[in-house]
Amino acid sequence: MFMIYEVVIATKKDDRDNKAPIGVYFKDNKIIMHLFYGSHTYYNLLTEDYFSVNVVHPIELVKAVLEDEDDYLYYNKIKSKIPYLKNSYYVIFCKVIGRKFIEKNDIFGKSKMMIVEGEEIDRIYLKNLPKPYNRADGLLVEMAVIYSRLTNKNVKLNEKDKKEFISELNKYFSIIKKVGSLEHKKLAEVMLKEIYNLK
Numbered sequence: 001m002f003m004i005y006e007v008v009i010a011t012k013k014d015d016r017d018n019k020a021p022i023g024v025y026f027k028d029n030k031i032i033m034h035l036f037y038g039s040h041t042y043y044n045l046l047t048e049d050y051f052s053v054n055v056v057h058p059i060e061l062v063k064a065v066l067e068d069e070d071d072y073l074y075y076n077k078i079k080s081k082i083p084y085l086k087n088s089y090y091v092i093f094c095k096v097i098g099r100k101f102i103e104k105n106d107i108f109g110k111s112k113m114m115i116v117e118g119e120e121i122d123r124i125y126l127k128n129l130p131k132p133y134n135r136a137d138g139l140l141v142e143m144a145v146i147y148s149r150l151t152n153k154n155v156k157l158n159e160k161d162k163k164e165f166i167s168e169l170n171k172y173f174s175i176i177k178k179v180g181s182l183e184h185k186k187l188a189e190v191m192l193k194e195i196y197n198l199k
Contacts, residue, residue: 002027006141008054008064009033010072010083011044017072017083018044021061021144024053029120031094034104037112038154040068045096045116052084053092053118057130058137060087062187065144077122090125094118109156136180139172140188147191151198166195 004023011018018040025032031053035042045051052075054060063070071086075093084091098117103110146165149155157165173188180188 002032005055006058006061008056008061008085008088009041010052010054010085011041011048011050012081012083013044013048016068017070018068019054019064019070019083019085021064021141021148030097031092031118031120033116033118035114035116036152036154037114038152042114045099046114048080049096050078050080050082051094051096051118052082053094054085054088055090055092056085056088058141059183059187060085062140062144062191065148066187066190075122075124086126087128088126089128089130090123092120093122093124095121107161109158111155134180134184136176136184139176140180140184143169143172143176143188143191147195150195169195 002025004025006021007024008019009022009024020039020041022033022035022041035045041051072083073086075082075084075091082093084093095118096116097119098115100115102113102115104113105111146169150157150162150165169192173192176184176188
């Protein structure tokens, strides 16, 4: 069994950069990820063959679920320009070597997915120093995972499950308010506000 690691995947299509927090598996020099139908990353990697895997602080994962804007840098050693994030600890550049289409049924409902397999072509280490881990980091990432499912129009949830997820978000937020920084709290508030606006 492989562990899932939370990273930010950056892609480019039609001169538009995109970033998204994605859970990935590492296997030797391969990266495997499951992309939900309807996401920008899904559409970009349907036709584009290159992406970057950005290992970042948890706060950067949450920012990636909320917006595409960032201080992008570009890997230029191949024909395609691959965007990557300036705030990464390190970055793995990959070429798509396989795509598989499946349907998945879980607590979030029935979802169409694309499994993308990428092969590492290069990696770089940036000079950003790791920050100490705070309990709010993990809770904020969990909030972002739930937020991304609740706001995806292609994921159908029944009302009971939706209420349970919103209850979890509120529980995580109550702990973040006690142990997190102002930035943790602001990001959590943005997600909660958007969820309540969907109701």
